[in-house]
Amino acid sequence: MKKIFWGVFFLGLSIILLDSCAPTARLPDIKSSEVKIEEDRQKKLSFSNFTKHFQRAYKVTYRINTANVDLCDKKGLSLGFDYTNSYAVGEKNAEYYPVELNMGTRISIVSIGKNSPAEKVGLKIGDKVESINDIDTPQGRKAISKFSKFLTENLTSESTKITISRDGNTKQFDLNPQEVCGYPLVFIPDQIINAFADGKRTIITQGIAEYTKDDNELALVIGHELAHNNRDHIDKKKVNTLLAGLVGFALDMASASGGGYYGGPTYTEKFMKLGAQAFSVQFEQEADYAGLYYAARAGFDVTNANEFWTRMGAKNPSAIAHNSTHPATAKRFVALRAALKEIENKRKSNLPIMPNEKEKKIKKKTEKKKFDLKKLLKMKKK
Numbered sequence: 001m002k003k004i005f006w007g008v009f010f011l012g013l014s015i016i017l018l019d020s021c022a023p024t025a026r027l028p029d030i031k032s033s034e035v036k037i038e039e040d041r042q043k044k045l046s047f048s049n050f051t052k053h054f055q056r057a058y059k060v061t062y063r064i065n066t067a068n069v070d071l072c073d074k075k076g077l078s079l080g081f082d083y084t085n086s087y088a089v090g091e092k093n094a095e096y097y098p099v100e101l102n103m104g105t106r107i108s109i110v111s112i113g114k115n116s117p118a119e120k121v122g123l124k125i126g127d128k129v130e131s132i133n134d135i136d137t138p139q140g141r142k143a144i145s146k147f148s149k150f151l152t153e154n155l156t157s158e159s160t161k162i163t164i165s166r167d168g169n170t171k172q173f174d175l176n177p178q179e180v181c182g183y184p185l186v187f188i189p190d191q192i193i194n195a196f197a198d199g200k201r202t203i204i205t206q207g208i209a210e211y212t213k214d215d216n217e218l219a220l221v222i223g224h225e226l227a228h229n230n231r232d233h234i235d236k237k238k239v240n241t242l243l244a245g246l247v248g249f250a251l252d253m254a255s256a257s258g259g260g261y262y263g264g265p266t267y268t269e270k271f272m273k274l275g276a277q278a279f280s281v282q283f284e285q286e287a288d289y290a291g292l293y294y295a296a297r298a299g300f301d302v303t304n305a306n307e308f309w310t311r312m313g314a315k316n317p318s319a320i321a322h323n324s325t326h327p328a329t330a331k332r333f334v335a336l337r338a339a340l341k342e343i344e345n346k347r348k349s350n351l352p353i354m355p356n357e358k359e360k361k362i363k364k365k366t367e368k369k370k371f372d373l374k375k376l377l378k379m380k381k382k
Contacts, residue, residue, distance in 0.1 A: 040096070043093075043096040044096045046096075047093065047096045047097045047098070048097075048098050049210075050189050050206055051097060051098055051101065051110070053187075053206055053209040053210060054110070054111065054187045054206075054209075055110070055111040055125075056209065056215065056218065057185060057187050057204060057209050057218065057222070058082050058111040058113065058185055058187070059111065059112075059113055059114055059215075060215050060218050060219050060222055060300075061184075061185040061202060061222050062078070062080065062113030062114070062116060062180070063113065063114060063219075063298045063299070063300075064181075064219060064222055064223055064226060064294055064295065064298045064300075065078075065180040065181040065183065065226070066078075066113075066116075066178060066179075066180050066181075066298075067294070067297045067298035067299070068181055068226070068230075068294045068297055068298065069179050069180055069181055071181075071230065071294075071297075071354070071355075072181035072182065072183075072226075072230050073230065074181065074182035074183065074229075074230070075179055075180065075181065075182050076152070076179070076180055076181075076182035076184075077151075077155040077156070077157065077177040077178065077179060077180070078113075078116070078117075078155075078177060078178050078179075078180045079116070079117050079118055079151070079155070079160065079162070079175050079177055079178075080112060080113040080116020080117045080118040080119060080175075080178060081109045081110075081111065081112045081113070081116065081118040081123060082109070082110055082111040082185075083107045083108060083109055083110060083129065083144070083147065084101075084103075084107070084108060084110050084144060085103065085104060085105055085106060085107050085108060085139070085143050085144060086103045086104055086105055087105065087140060087141045087142075087143065087144075088143075088144045089103065100125055100126050101125065101126055102126035102127075102128060104128070105139045105140055105143070106128045106129070106130070106137070106139050106143075107128065107129045107137050107138075107139075107143055107144070107147055108126060108127070108128050108129075109123060109124070109125055109126065109127045109128075109129065109164075110125060111125065112124075112125060116178065117175040117176055117177060117178055118175065120175075121173040121174065121175055122173065123162075123164065123173060124166065126166070127164040127165070127166050128164060128165045128166070129147075129162065129163075129164055130163040130164060130165055130170065131162070131163040132150070132151070132154070132160060132161070132162055132163075133154070133160060133161050134161065134163075135150075135154075137150075138150075155177050156177070157176075157177060157179075158176075159174045159175065159176055160174070160175045160176070160177055161173070161174055161175075162174075162175055181226060181230065183197070183200065183201055183202050183226055183229045183230070184201055184202070185201070185202050185203075185204070185222075186201045186202070186203040186204075187204060187205075187206065187209075188203065188204070188205045188206065189205075189206050190205040190206060190207060191205070191206060191207040191210075192205055192207045193205065193207045193208045193211050194207065194208055195208050195221050195222075195224070195225050196225065196228075197225040197226075197228035197229045197234060198229075198234060199229055199232075199234035200229070201229075202222055202225045202226055202229065203225070204221060204222065204225070208221060212308075215300065216295075216300045216301045216302065216304060217304065217308045219295040219298065219300035219302070220291065220292070220295055220300075220302065220305055220308055220309075222291075222295075223290075223291035223292065223293075223294035223295035223298075224287045224288060224291035225287075225291070226291065226294050227286065227287040227288075227289075227290035227291040227294060228283070228287050230290070231283075231286060231287070231290060285332075285335060288309075288332060288335065288336060288339070289335070289339050289355060290355045292305055292336060292339050292340070292343070293339075293343065293353060293354065293355045296343050296353055297353050297354075302340065302343070303340060305336045305339075305340060306332075306333045306336045306337050306340070309332050309333060309336060310333055342356070
């Protein structure tokens with residue numbers, strides 16, 4: 001009983017002491033209805049801002065992917081628009097997106113590339129896609145993935161008939177799909193400043209889109225990630241990791257047979273880490289270089305490239321001195337300046353704006369002489 005008494009006593013005393021340290025100002029009374037209205041207003045502003053930057057990122061990506069299709073090993077066909085529906089963005093959030101997107105369970109066009117097949121025939125943001133070549137488009141929760149798969153498997157270079165609904169009316173358009181680099185955009189609603197490639201897609205965050213001052217700077221980021229994809233940096237890193245891991249595994253086996261393992265990271269783990277970092281800086285340097293060309297070929301002004309990366313370095317000061325997987329910003333600045341001069345000289349000389357490539361060493365095949373026994377015997381007789 002004494003324990004219970006003292007427990008209650010100290011609890012009460014704590015409440016009294018905490019109350020004495022509470023704010024003393026008398027705040028104005030607010031209505032919950034007013035809070036809800038303000039909450040909705042802020043959500044609409046937030047989703048409107050997300051939509052604006054997504055549409056901007058899509059247009060820049062589309063422009064780069066079309067301008068560099070001749071340099072891309074992986075190609076695809078595009079109608080020149082991006083799409084979504086209420087399930088993809090979350091049913092609770094759909095009402096907060098801009099009204100012009102016409103968000104619902106059916107697929108809506110939310111962004112259109114400049115000079116794309118969609119723009120040329122007059123498709124508009126908010127058009128609901130009813131069918132493609134008379135095949136009804138999917139609706140509901142998995143509509144986006146199903147529609148994406150359908151386009152990948154069925155689009156050809158031939159004319160494509162698309163039926164849309166707009167303002168209660170049904171319209172039909174004939175589009176000629178355009179060949180593009182086969183690395184579509186994934187736009188993440190995250191405020192972190194980041195962009196990366198996974199070998200299949202170009203992935204950027206809302207944070208880095210907002211950080212870039214204009215489309216020219218955003219093109220530098222997207223061009224950089226396209227270079228990672230197009231030059232197989234992700235697959236090469238995986239191979240490097242695997243090969244190094246095999247070496248480590250062999251050492252682990254040798255160590256185990258001799259009774260030499262005493263805990264801690266294995267050789268496999270250590271070597272896989274080393275393999276993952278092998279050529280990382282060189283891959284980043286190559287992505288900077290090729291990405292600059294990709295952006296320039298798409299008609300973006302890349303003369304501000306070194307200032308942009310310097311600003312990024314100022315935001316992340318540690319990158320200026322040293323970074324094990326990314327080039328130091330100072331070195332990046334000098335390298336980009338040299339690449340800019342290279343592009344400028346090519347333009348002045350009316351040369352193709354294409355990245356310089358290392359000459360591949362071709363080994364001359366020596367002709368193997370066939371062993372001729374009859375000829376050898378004749379020579380001996382002579």
